[in-house]
């Protein structure tokens with residue numbers, strides 16, 4: 156991560172200062188300069204940085220210095236807690252319908268990792284929560300997306316519903332839901348089409364699909380390598396479609412993960428999973444506090 160080592164940077168800012176009984180305004184100001192720089196360097200959205208710095212400032216100023224912590228450690232602790240909050244605080248679970256199959260619409264731009272992530276999460280739920288998932292291939296535009304999902308299904312020995320590339324995606328969604336109900340699957344993952352950019356025809360199709368199957372979860376898949384674009388994409392999908400959760404992919408890469416971290420505060424929708432590699436089991440529930448600690452280094 157680009158801002159790994161922020162913790163050390165903050166500590167060393169404080170090492171230059173004499174130890175005092177209180178964290179002073181000056182101390183906090185100096186620390187906040189470091190925090191602001193580190194976050195901006197990490198490509199965190201500037202509005203998010205501003206908000207973040209203000210909340211840390213408010214909490215850190217005038218605090219009594221705890222015996223067990225140096226002032227530096229104390230501010231680092233506040234930064235850690237606020238970073239955790241920025242990413243949603245608690246770990247957020249994937250939706251679960253009260254009755255019948257839980258319908259999950261997987262949405263996002265082409266190449267973000269939708270198809271792979273559909274299979275990853277389905278497999279994760281089967282392995283760890285004993286759920287029986289059905290996957291539906293509704294990306295009829297990207298060449299080979301259907302084949303890709305079917306191949307993943309065969310590898311995992313998991314059923315894939317498909318009507319080929321000629322069918323209407325909304326019909327595929329409806330029919331896959333009928334099958335999921337009839338055959339008592341716990342989850343239905345609908346792999347929808349992406350585009351290179353957000354556009355009206357994509358949103359229109361996803362909107363119609365949403366009306367047709369009334370999903371319990373609309374999971375936006377975003378590539379954490381795409382910087383500020385990830386934030387803009389998340390904002391558009393959320394405004395136009397209404398997402399309920401986010402999966403960040405490619406966190407294993409040399410990512411400027413900061414932009415992706417802005418996703419939660421910009422959309423106010425939780426990050427639920429993190430993709431950490433190309434392999435099918437390279438997926439994990441997103442833990443805000445672990446991520447915060449990783450960022451702080």
Ligand code: GDP
Nearest residue numbers: 265266267268269270271404405430431432433
């Ligand atoms: P889609 O167009 O959104 O369906 O994207 P795909 O599922 O085909 O994924 C695009 C590429 O990203 C593939 O080569 C995947 O193997 C890769 N990919 C997906 N998730 C991850 C991840 O978490 N880490 C890495 N390193 N690669 C990923």
